[in-house]
Amino acid sequence: MKKGSLGSNLKLTLPPPDEVSISKFLTQSGTFMDGDLLVNREGVRIVSHREVEVPPPIQASDNQMILADLDAIKVIGKGNGGVVQLVQHKWTHQFFALKVIQMNIEESIRKQIAQELKIDQSSQCPNIVVCYQSFYENGAISIILEYMDGGSLADLLKKVKTIPEFYLAAICKQVLQGLCYLHHEKHIIHRDFKPSNLLINHRGEIKITDFGVSAIKASTSEQANTFVGTYNYMSPERIVGSNYSYKSDIWSLGLVLLECATGQFPYTPPDQSEAWDNFFELMSAIVEQPPSCAPSDQFSPEFCSFISACVQKDPKDRLSAQDLLRHPFISMYDDVHIDLSPYFTEAGSPLATF
Numbered sequence: 001m002k003k004g005s006l007g008s009n010l011k012l013t014l015p016p017p018d019e020v021s022i023s024k025f026l027t028q029s030g031t032f033m034d035g036d037l038l039v040n041r042e043g044v045r046i047v048s049h050r051e052v053e054v055p056p057p058i059q060a061s062d063n064q065m066i067l068a069d070l071d072a073i074k075v076i077g078k079g080n081g082g083v084v085q086l087v088q089h090k091w092t093h094q095f096f097a098l099k100v101i102q103m104n105i106e107e108s109i110r111k112q113i114a115q116e117l118k119i120d121q122s123s124q125c126p127n128i129v130v131c132y133q134s135f136y137e138n139g140a141i142s143i144i145l146e147y148m149d150g151g152s153l154a155d156l157l158k159k160v161k162t163i164p165e166f167y168l169a170a171i172c173k174q175v176l177q178g179l180c181y182l183h184h185e186k187h188i189i190h191r192d193f194k195p196s197n198l199l200i201n202h203r204g205e206i207k208i209t210d211f212g213v214s215a216i217k218a219s220t221s222e223q224a225n226t227f228v229g230t231y232n233y234m235s236p237e238r239i240v241g242s243n244y245s246y247k248s249d250i251w252s253l254g255l256v257l258l259e260c261a262t263g264q265f266p267y268t269p270p271d272q273s274e275a276w277d278n279f280f281e282l283m284s285a286i287v288e289q290p291p292s293c294a295p296s297d298q299f300s301p302e303f304c305s306f307i308s309a310c311v312q313k314d315p316k317d318r319l320s321a322q323d324l325l326r327h328p329f330i331s332m333y334d335d336v337h338i339d340l341s342p343y344f345t346e347a348g349s350p351l352a353t354f
Helices: 107-122 153-160 165-185 247-262 279-288 301-310 321-325 340-347
Strands: 037-040 043-046 070-079 082-089 095-102 131-137 140-146 198-200 206-208
Touching: 070 095, 153 198, 153 247, 153 340, 165 206, 165 247, 165 301, 165 321, 165 340, 247 301, 247 321, 301 321
Parallel strands: none
Antiparallel strands: 037 043, 070 082, 082 095, 095 140, 131 140, 198 206
């Protein structure tokens, strides 16, 4: 595929402590409007009424990268209002993922995006996809992300259908380390935890991505009551509109692992068809049916116990990410060297060849 330049002399690296507006536009007087998004290496925030009279200066830097230095290779993903492209830096030949989100959307969604950028740029964890830079131009926010050349866990499942239990233990350990970081260090509920938001690479790493519907919690006791995310993996307390906490991500983790193990989504329609007629029936099933479980005749007692600890209907009965890291299922294969690198590579990367 022919590579294409991404265009203008827009700066990708912003010198601290200055901030640059990524709002709709500056006013003719050069001041920021209330509600504008500001970005610097601290992340992104909304400008308040008290700040709009004093616009910060924009300065140049000698070590700035520009968009024209990136070649577009191909589109590798779509979703959450944005398109993800594989791009390559012309001079270093390094690959990145460029997520572009059009901003002709209502302010509540703009604030969600601001939240996403703030979380991404402040995260420092081996099991969280790295956000290198974010910026705004011509009505769109662009985010430079770490390129995960194996695609998503959803892509992997399409190829392998099911994942053996010992590989699941290694995968789950990495994912739990990422969730521990989000929940207990950053006080973040992901709120859209699903296979397509777990990315893999040829090194055998799996990382959590996409915080577009996440929320930073002021304290570990603070509850959320917003209704956002993907319905399939949504916890019962969220579906019924109750307050929810980090344990809602644990429910989603349990469903994801069970899907990986069995090759099908745990809640199937009564007629055994591939899809529900409408999402109301699906949500009703999640709330009213007994929680899913791993078949005891197909999986180890440790795996069955782990799934049960994740998908308890009452969130108070679910284990935390920290507790799950100490669960026997995570440690039962410690004496066996499990290398995910050849497994992910042999499954075939949907993105690495072009």
